[in-house]
Amino acid sequence: MHSAVEVIRAKRDGLRLSDEQIDWVIDAYTRGDVADEQMSALAMAVLLRGMTREETARWTAAMVASGETLALGGVGRPTVDKHSTGGVGDKITLPLTPLVAACGAAVPQLSGRGLGHTGGTLDKLESIPGWRANLSADEIRDRLRDVGGVVCAATEGLAPADRKLYALRDVTGTVESVPLIASSIMSKKIAEGVESLVLDVKCGSGAFMKDLDQARELATALVGIGDANGLRISALITDMSAPLGRAAGNALEVAESVEVLRGGGPPDVVELTVALAREMLDRAGVSDVDPAEVLADGRAYDVWCRMISAQGGDPEAELPQAAHVETVTAPASGALTRLDAYAVGLAAWRLGAGRARKEDSVDHAAGVLCLVKPGERVTEGQPLLELRTDRPDTLAGAREALAGAYDISGADVEPTPLILDKVTADR
Incomplete structure (x- = not known):
């Protein structure tokens, strides 16, 4: 018979947790037999001592087993999903899901809401009048059979252990643990029941992982878990030092995604959408379409x-339009050499595009338009950024967030590559 104190002590002392210990503690915590303060102590021990690849894979499998899984075997197409670790202007799910579906795969994109400076896919889509995020498991399967793609909220029964642990990590200083981040992401994706998964691990100022080594560590952990749990999986590490596309904000990003789907849109959004689509189709075994x-x-x-x-x-x-628009102009002429993704995301959040607490509502029309992107030239006084909101009292805070967020130089600069690296199960 196991006990919470035994498991906490083992990890505190740097020991490898056994499969039985992991299965027991996750199940007991989900049922309420392990108290929050005990799981908090274990999460801190994991943060400080780490977990092996095998421990992390077993921890993830135990969280999957804490709830139901979607049975997607009858949808008539190979199933594949994409997960992004989050960034500023990251609307890629919106054009990517219908694109991969149009190529012949089924894409069950179970998505979330935004918190802080990173936007949530469901918040973006809810700016479309009438669109509904909450679907039953049967409705998800029906949409996959009939349309090929669905973007919706995760059903309540998927990985309930993760829901409890995620909330606990947020208030106990244990969010940064790579094994806990990786198992949180992968437990929900494995519970979806997909056969293949492609990860978009963001790297840069607007991402959770600020440098390439951190991003590689997380990507390697995620791919290892997926491989150990039978998924055909790979990860692209992509740049998030500048916003993706020109729009950061819910309705603004929907409009930009529609531009991409109609054959236009910003080149970086098109590039990443197509690159991820190719990777997803490769994992799903669909090779006869470009x-x-x-x-x-x-x-x-x-x-x-x-x-x-x-x-x-x-x-x-028609999508929501902001009642108040303010322009930030370029202070000098030259090439824009830097536009800080975090600062733009923070400005959009302050304008009302995001939320500070899960229960907050969002202003679907609010956000920032990046009229000039790094590598492009600008003349003094030319509009650089456009701030949009329904609440004019938020404009000062947005301007403050953008102070020092961009650099203009007389010399041209080479833009940073969008795709920085790729991680597969054999690396």
């Missing part, structure tokens, strides 16, 4: 319209 062609010829946009309509939304409806 996602770049499917994006350019409108087939992905057709699936987008069907996908939005299938969840009660009107893809033709």
Whole structure:
């Protein structure tokens, strides 16, 4: 018979937890037999002592086993998903899901809401009139069979242990533990029941992982867990030092995603969408279609319209428009050499695009438009950024967040590559 104190002591002393200890403590915590203060102590021990790849994989499997899994075997297509670790202007799920569906795979994109400076996919889509985030497991399967793609909230029964532990980590200073981050992400993805998964691990000022070594550590942990749990999995490490695309904010990002699906949009959004689509199709074993062609010829946009309509939304409806718009102008002429992603995300959050607490509402029209991106030239007095909000009292805070967020130089600069590295199970 195991006890919480025994498991805490073992990890405190740097020992490897046995499979039985991990299974017991996750199950007992989910049932309420292990108290929050005991799990807090164990989470801190994991943060300080770490876990092996095998421990982390077993911890993840135990969290999956704490609830239900989606059975997706009957949807008639290979199933594949994408997960991003979050960033500023990261609307890639919106064009990517219908694109991969249009190429012949099924994409069950169970997404979340934003907190702090990173946006949430569900918040973005809820700026579309009538669109519904909450679907039952049967509705998810129906949408995958009929449309090929679905973006929705996770059902309550998926990985309940993660839901409890995530809330605990947030208030106990244990968020930064790579094994706990990796197992949190992967438990929900494995519980989805997909066969393949591609990860977009962000790296830079606007990401959780600030440098390439940190990002590689997380990507390696995530891929290791997925591989140990039978997923065909890989990870791209991508740059998040500057915002992705030109829009940061819910309705603004939906509008930009629609531009991409109609064959236009910012080159970096198009590049990453196509790169992730190729990787997803490769993992899913779909090799006879070029996602770049499917994006350019409108087939992905057709699936987008069907996908939005299938969840009660009107893809033709006008999106919310901000009542107040203020422009930030360039203080000098030259090339924009830096536009800090975190600062732009913080400004968008202060304008109302994000939330400080999970229960807060968001202003769907609020956000920041980046009229100039790093590498582009600007003249003194030219509009650089556009601040949008329904609450004019938020503009001063947004301006403050952007102070020192950009540099302009007389010399041209080479833009940073968007895709920095790739991690697979054999690396």
